[in-house]
Amino acid sequence: MTKYTLHTKLQLWATETEYIIEPYGSDDLPMIINRRTGEISMTPLDPTVHKLQTAPMQVYGVMGILKLATTDFLVLITNRKSKGNLLGKEIYLATDYKVLPISSQSTISQILANPAEKQLLALVHSHLFSSTFLFSYDWDITRRMQAQVIAHADDATKAPWQAADLRFFWNYHLSLKLMQQTAFDLGQFIMPVVYGSCDMSWTQINGQRFQFTLISRRSRFRAGTRFFTRGIDADGHVGNYNETEQIVVTENNSKTAFVQTRGSIPLFWTEVTNLRYKPDMQVMDKPETLSALKTHLEEQVALYGSQTLVNLVNSKGHEQQVKEGYEEKVGKVAVPSVQYHHFDFHHECRNMRWDRISILIDQIEPELLEKGFFHVTVAGGVQKWQMGVVRTNCMDNLDRTNVVQGAIAKWSLNKQLQELGILSEGEVVDQHSDFMHLFRNVWADHADYISNAYAGSGALKTDFTRTGKRTRLGLLADGSKSLKRYFKNNYFDGPRQDAFDLFTGTWIPRGPSSAFALFYDPRPLFTRSMPYLLSFAVFMMLAGLTLPRSSDYSLMYYFLFWMSLATAAFAYIRAHGVEYVSWPRLKRLDDVIYYDGPGFRSRPGPKHPDYMDAAKHGRLTSTRPYRIEEVEMGSKKRTD
Structure with a gap:
């Protein structure tokens, strides 16, 4: 220290x-x-x-x-x-x-x-x-x-x-x-704080007591919410990057630690929210993609040693393009000490066959053995070093990633406890039900911490993490959490992202008028009026139910008029869903929403006339008033 x-x-x-x-x-x-x-x-x-x-x-x-x-x-x-x-x-x-x-x-x-x-x-x-x-x-x-x-x-x-x-x-x-104070040493007042989780418990196996601890640390770089901080930035930082450390300490202070990491797929990609349950997939093939990916992987190797990249996204459908893009770019950068593995989680574990995660563990076991774990003896000497980590991702780096990281952690824990003499050779923690109850719940809580920070709800699939089985009740709970994520991510995450940007210094205010963007709505009046029109039309239809009528047809035209108006307003909102999402306002995402360069998009994106004209002429600031105010009110550079 x-x-x-x-x-x-x-x-x-x-x-x-x-x-x-x-x-x-x-x-x-x-x-x-x-x-x-x-x-x-x-x-x-x-x-x-x-x-x-x-x-x-x-x-x-x-x-x-x-x-x-x-x-x-x-x-x-x-x-x-x-x-x-x-x-x-x-x-x-x-x-x-x-x-x-x-x-x-x-x-x-x-x-x-x-x-x-x-x-x-x-x-x-x-x-x-x-x-x-x-x-x-x-x-x-x-x-x-x-x-x-x-x-x-x-x-x-x-x-x-x-x-x-x-x-x-x-x-x-x-x-x-x-x-930055040089005249005085404020070292005793400056206290580093971590955004993460920490669970520790004393337990025992075979009569030997030890402390089991799980710590997660969330990166402040490219920090934010689920749909607003996907992928990588030009500096090689990825969204939802977390380091997880599993520590075992014995009563005589012999200790072992095993580290894993997770982070968004290191490409320029996003899912553009538009009020639909499944947003538009967008993979941006930017000139700086390879350099950003190489920077990210080289930094990971420098920090942790060899990297085993485990990609859990689907091989087909909505996720196919980002999966293929990742594989292509990793092959091109060819960073030494990096090995890539794809495991189609949903396909391999379909029909609730989650025991098939063992296929992945068997596949990467030689690399896990090579990487090992960190071990300090009772005397304080280092017995073993961890020589690398497994970097896992799915689309959100939450639910599938949590399940796989828990399985890898259990594999490592068997080795850690055998090294400490708590388990005999060939003995595994699955044979000790009391400890497995603790282990599963600690890992499930860890999953919820990371998921709440990024997606606004607890993690999905935690019934498997907590019990070792996938259940129908778990499926129902996942449905409820998915709906919660939908509403939060579409209607409430803008201010949450603004808070991340303000607190981490991604956006820095410059003066009294600096938060103008929080109040100014650049959308045309017609666009802004549609939700009010829809609400009013629905209200009028409900009110019509209380009106007196001389026959079944007396109010037909009344209801037909308001139904037509409500249908037209709803159709407009659905067609222009991107305009009704709660977007961050301090650090705007116009370059992502209105991206029109090379790459892939699952459906044609919205067109922003001023933005498209700016992009065409090599400018990424438009002549619209809110863009000028944005440049005036804050710096977009991150302070390192």
Whole structure:
């Protein structure tokens, strides 16, 4: 670990001119934020502060400072819940937050009077309270165990934020202002936070107790929601990238760890939502595809070692083009130490024959044996290194991926427990029902965490993960979750994506008018009026049922008129579904929605006259007012 010890408890004193963040029960210098200039310093605490009539606020961590439209805001963790103790280090879940305006020139009510600031603050709050943020004061939760051991000597002179894995340092953007301070060392205040999950339990097999832990870490690069962050970007980052680490620790502190990764298919592709249950498939054959894919794979090899790519998408139908595109591009880049395997999950496991996942395990077993797992002995020496990982994907990297990762994890766990002497040679965890109940539920909960973050619902197929069997009740539950995903992904995910972009620094506000796009609707009035027209027509038909009639035909023309109007409005909405989806507004996706370059699209896409004219002349900003406002209001570059 580093020479720094993060402050485990702080208290915030607020005055008209300063925020004073004082280490509780310590003589260390406080961090002081000048509320008039925004400057940060560390000076001895003025004794008169403790005589303030207002009691200090209890704080358990500083997430950082976030710039919004009118002022910067201080984001604090004000409550926590212990997730357990790993290797003598406590891991916490943040459960409550405070977002405080730094400027003292305006009251909070005056700040909220600005509709842009009010909306941005709502995005911040929704992101904080709908996410699972983990942290530890004395264990680097951003890095897998093996990476910590490799970098142990270098870490001795670093602050925790300097040693953190930047991919999983979720509050990196918020911490920038603190990290950039050169006059003062704020290392004890800058606490890396992970967006992920952590489950740990003490259990036993054959009378031997051990701790079973499963940790997931979600990448802040290309972060977002299911349909708005598919595929890869030019820097080689993919959507829904997660690292999962399975750790076993014995009572005498011998430990093993096994890591897997998941991430979106590393091509430029998406599914364009349009209110239909199955969106339009779009694979974009861009000139930078090969370089982005090569960058991604080379980074994975550099970080983890050899890569086994497991692709679970369908060979035919809706998913065929993205499957074939992936295979073609992987073959062309030919990165050393990368092996590709396709397993048509739905075909191989049809008719609920999910035991056939063993076919895939048998297929990749030689590579699993070669990669191994990480093992540290009781004496602290490294017995084994994990030499590579399995990178699994399906379309969403959720449901099929969860099932396969759980099966691979169980295969590895047998090897881990045999290495530790808990299982004998040839013995497997399936022979121990009590432990398998724990194992399955931990992996099912892990699946739900990742699925809720990306798709807005729990994972599908978790009946198999929890019980080892596919059931009809599980199918019904999956139907309910699928409907929930449909409504969330089509009608509610725009603001969720805006919150991701704001919090990770993908979009940065520049001034008081910077959130204009959150309010401005660029659609023609006719298009905007259709849902209201449909609703009114349905209302009038229902109202007609209460009207007096002299015969069965007296209201026929009345109903015919309103039925025709409702049908026309519904047909228009269905034909122009892309116009009624809840799209992100801060960082618009026009280049994806209106893409007209080489590649594949399952049905002709919508045409945006201004956008198509811009693309034709090599410009990707249109002359429409909302495009100009977008450029004015925020930067689209990611801050690394």
